[in-house]
Amino acid sequence: MDKPVDDRAWVATRKGLIELRRRAGAWGVERASFVGEPVSMVLPPDARGRMFAALQLGHFGAKIQASDDAGASWREVAAPAYPAQPEAAPGPPWKLVMVWSLERTGRTLLAGTLPGGLFRSDDDGRSWQLEESLWNRPERPSWSGGGYDVPGIHSICPLPSGTVLVGVSCAGAWITRDDGVSWQQTAHGMRAEYMPPEQAFDPQIQDPHAIARCAAQPEVLWCQHHNGIFRSVDGGAHWGELAAPLSAFGFAVAAHPLDARTAWFVPAVKDQCRVPVDRALAVQRTRDGGASFETLRAGLPQRDCYDLVYRHGLAVDGAGVGMLMGSTTGGLWASDDGGEGWSALSVRLAPVYALRMG
Amino acid sequence: MQGHTLLPVAARARIMRAMSHVAFTSQLQRFTHAPEFDTDAPTLRAALEDAFDLNPRLRDYVLDEQGHLRRHVVVFIAGRRVVDRVTLSDPLGADDHVYVLQALTGG
Numbered sequence: 001m002d003k004p005v006d007d008r009a010w011v012a013t014r015k016g017l018i019e020l021r022r023r024a025g026a027w028g029v030e031r032a033s034f035v036g037e038p039v040s041m042v043l044p045p046d047a048r049g050r051m052f053a054a055l056q057l058g059h060f061g062a063k064i065q066a067s068d069d070a071g072a073s074w075r076e077v078a079a080p081a082y083p084a085q086p087e088a089a090p091g092p093p094w095k096l097v098m099v100w101s102l103e104r105t106g107r108t109l110l111a112g113t114l115p116g117g118l119f120r121s122d123d124d125g126r127s128w129q130l131e132e133s134l135w136n137r138p139e140r141p142s143w144s145g146g147g148y149d150v151p152g153i154h155s156i157c158p159l160p161s162g163t164v165l166v167g168v169s170c171a172g173a174w175i176t177r178d179d180g181v182s183w184q185q186t187a188h189g190m191r192a193e194y195m196p197p198e199q200a201f202d203p204q205i206q207d208p209h210a211i212a213r214c215a216a217q218p219e220v221l222w223c224q225h226h227n228g229i230f231r232s233v234d235g236g237a238h239w240g241e242l243a244a245p246l247s248a249f250g251f252a253v254a255a256h257p258l259d260a261r262t263a264w265f266v267p268a269v270k271d272q273c274r275v276p277v278d279r280a281l282a283v284q285r286t287r288d289g290g291a292s293f294e295t296l297r298a299g300l301p302q303r304d305c306y307d308l309v310y311r312h313g314l315a316v317d318g319a320g321v322g323m324l325m326g327s328t329t330g331g332l333w334a335s336d337d338g339g340e341g342w343s344a345l346s347v348r349l350a351p352v353y354a355l356r357m358g
Numbered sequence: 359m360q361g362h363t364l365l366p367v368a369a370r371a372r373i374m375r376a377m378s379h380v381a382f383t384s385q386l387q388r389f390t391h392a393p394e395f396d397t398d399a400p401t402l403r404a405a406l407e408d409a410f411d412l413n414p415r416l417r418d419y420v421l422d423e424q425g426h427l428r429r430h431v432v433v434f435i436a437g438r439r440v441v442d443r444v445t446l447s448d449p450l451g452a453d454d455h456v457y458v459l460q461a462l463t464g465g
Contacts, residue, residue: 059430059464060389060419076389076415081423095422 004322004336006357009315010051010071011326012039015350017053019071020324027324027334027345033071041312043102043109044358045070052077052109052125054099062099062113066125080111080119080128091141092116092150101312105158112153116143118166120180134166134174134183139204143171146207146226154311155211159218165236167211167223172203175236189239193227194271209251210311217260224253224265224311231263231290242290246277252314252325259320261289264339266309266325274308281305283314283325283339299342300333307331312354326352362399362408376452380405382416383459390415392458402433403446405456420458430464433457 007022008030017039021030038056045051049070055063065074085094092115101112109121111128117135119128134140143151146169155167162179165186172187187203195205207226214220223230223239228248230239247267256262265284268274276282281300284293301307307327315324316338323335325342330349333342363377378399382392393412399405410417422428427443434440436454450456 057389057419059385059428059460061422061428063389063418079418081418083423085424093424095424095426 002319002321004317005319006317006322008044009324009355009357010042010044011332011349011352012042012053012312012354012356013326013330013350013352014038017042017071018347018349020345022322022334025336029345029347031071033074034065039353040098041100041102041354042356043104044356046104050124052102054102054111056098062096064099064111064125077125078127080113080117080130082117083130089141091143097148097150098152100152100154101156103156103158105160105164108158110156110158110164112156112166114148114152115150116140116152116168116171118153118156131180131183133180134176137174137183139171139185142204143168144205146170146209155208157211157213157218157221163235165211165213165221167208169209170205170207172206173208173211173223173236186236187239188237189232189241190223190225190230191228191241210253212253212255212263214255214260215257220255220260222253222255222263224250226271229253229265229290233260233289240290242286242293244284245293246282246284246295250309251311252309254314254316254323256316256320257318259287262287262320262338263290264314264316264323266314268308275306276308279303279305281307281327281331283342285339296339296342298340299335299344301331301344310351310353312356313352315355315357317357322357324355324357326355328352362397362404364395364397364408364412378405378450378452378454378456380409380456381458382409382420383457385460386416386419386458390419392416392419397450399450401446401450402435402440402448402456405450406446406458430461432459432461434459 009020011018016035017033019031040056041054043052053065064079066077082094097114103110111119118131157165165175175186187206190206208223211223219235221232229242249270250267252266254264280302283296313326325333328351332345335342377396381394386392434457
């Protein structure tokens with residue numbers, strides 16, 4: 001197997017942003033920023049060292065911080081803001097609740113938010129524009145919350161061609177192929193067992209917990225859904241359900257960046273019992289496109305474990321070899337062999353919201 | 359500016375007519391400057407606009423993008439909790455003290 005290629009990672013937690021470095025084969029804490037403040041998402045540095053962090057201040061709202069020196073210093077920049085809400089507009093209030101996802105494609109930044117707006121910035125985060133063609137879809141006011149009171153965009157899968165697929169809890173998946181001019185629903189094939197039977201395959205009510213794209217074969221997408229694991233081989237046009245051996249419930253998914261047959265998931269018991277199966281932490285991996293799964297446990301706690309890995313809490317490096325995993329109870333584990341074996345970092349973090357390499 | 363008279367606290371003793379005194383929670387100072395000042399603004403919204411003139415970034419910490427008081431921010435005028443969190447129409451009286459604080463609900 002190849003060696004890990006990334007030696008830097010970022011952990012967005014309930015109490016700050018933690019920078020990790022891998023030195024002599026071992027990960028350790030390099031620096032902490034925004035100590036005490038909730039950090040809902042982080043976008044790792046680009047080639048210039050520019051990166052972004054989304055803060056979720058309990059009293060004063062969601063803010064964006066930018067760094068030009070890879071996290072050494074920070075300054076506040078504009079946060080996405082919704083336009084003036086028309087009187088009697090249906091749906092949730094037009095107020096930013098949280099920045100849930102951050103991605104870049106070329107020089108464009110994309111931010112997925114609660115209550116369901118996608119924002120873009122074409123000036124390095126100095127200003128943000130609401131993607132009104134998605135926000136103004138007639139279905140949007142009926143989107144529902146999943147885990148939060150209002151709906152939100154947690155997954156953004158862009159391509160350089162102007163195609164962007166987003167995952168929405170709870171409104172399935174949406175795609176634009178013309179750089180935001182128009183959007184279409186693209187969750188066909190997903191199944192919701194929490195709805196009346198006649199609505200189970202309605203794409204509008206699906207709750208994908210996270211969607212990840214294979215970088216080398218971008219038509220391949222993986223989804224950890226509220227009640228199942230799904231895969232698409234046609235860019236999200238159709239989704240097929242996969243049978244995971246340990247549990248169909250979970251939040252996190254990581255797509256192998258080079259091998260479109262390989263992906264990782266971190267199962268929990270079920271919606272009403274969000275702990276590892278048998279309170280033993282495990283990772284489910286498929287290497288054959290979802291035909292079969294392996295259950296990987298080496299190095300992970302196998303008793304009295306209540307760690308839940310949230311939707312952005314599992315990261316894989318550019319080689320598909322180095323991995324990191326962080327939990328809602330502050331556990332942090334690393335793998336150098338694609339998840340075969342894990343080792344715990346000797347840190348006691350706050351709940352992990354997001355973990356990203358780069 | 360909305361034409362209201364703003365004075366630093368030290369100059370307050372010199373003024374002839376009654377003014378309101380506006381102060382913000384010290385928690386805000388971690389993120390941005392929150393001025394303490396006197397104003398003859400007639401309403402809470404006018405007084406807050408005076409504060410935002412002094413530091414424009416303060417607006418997004420106190421109000422949301424619809425201009426409403428943030429859910430977990432609370433304002434007291436002369437010891438009375440502000441109820442109108444949307445139009446911020448509460449009148450300010452002579453020598454009223456206005457405190458903009460964090461609500462415990464957001465903790």
